[in-house]
Amino acid sequence: MLATHVIHPGPVNLARAQLRAINHRTVHALVVPDADFIDALVDTDFLFTASDGEWIDRAGYLARMRSPAPLRGASCEGVRVRLYGPVALVQGTVQTPLRDGGLARLRYSDVYLRRDTAWRLVNSQHTVVQPGVPTAPRPGVAPRHAAWTGQDPQGDELEVLHTLNAQYVQAYRDADVAWYDAHFAPDYNAVQGDGTRSDRAAALARFAQPSYALHMRAFPVDRVTVRGFGEVALIHAENAYTLKDGREGVSRYTDIWHRQRGGWKCVSAHITEQQHPA
Secondary structure (H helix, E strand, O other): OOOOOOOOOOOOHHHHHHHHHHHHOOOOHHOOOOOOHHHHHHEEEEEEEEOOOEEHHHHHHHHHHHHOOOOOOOEEEEEEEEOOHHHHHHHHHEEEEEEOOOEEEEEEEEEEEEOOOEEEEEEEEEEOOOOOHHHHHOOOOOOOOOOOOOOOOOOOOOHHHHHHHHHHHHHHOOOOOHHHHHHHEEEEEEOOOOOOEHHHHHHHHHHOOOOOHHHHOOOEEEEEEEEEEEEEEEEEEEEEEEEOOOOOOEEEEEEEEEEOOOOEEEEEEEEEEOOOOO
């Protein structure tokens, strides 16, 4: 069974204000190191997916944050805070000026857990926004399709989530937009490997396209890890894919699921391309 935490956050407005303040200070620590703050913020089983796709534990993350890249500055935009009981999802875009006058942009998805009267950072993922990708979310129109007629897995929650993850990947191979429509929460969004941020409708339109059949030779799923935080579960895994033209790559993702009345629904997906696969 997944672990259950009974600690609940205070009033929603206060929680949002706290998390926005933490978010601001965390971004500032990318420019001016704040080791004591980061050490107190990051939880014991923290996992970081860096912008190059590397998975890094708490010790490695703290080492990075003690000696951050010499950024000239950093600012946030599009910050959104979503609360799921004692769990919070904070997403936004960091911009930092380059010496040539341009801007480097980075999408992030941070997951916090309210523990012992304080918010603790349990997960973070970064993805570089590629040139030409708009900073604003990409809206879309959900395609028409028949209703999904399958059945959700039952039983042990950990096994259920592993099965849902496998179904998520298979639905991509099959362009099964009906499965996604049945399993995406109303507030679902996604960060793709090039930094594109899509809303629910745009994601459904993308999944309705036969991308696997047209472009992929293989799209396995491997190294799956599920972490539970009460009514929220984080699924981490990688796809070491092969394209039909022979090119290969590795995508690492974090899918965030929320247990609702109708079962588990995915509220967010964040993908990062691994730059130097082992």
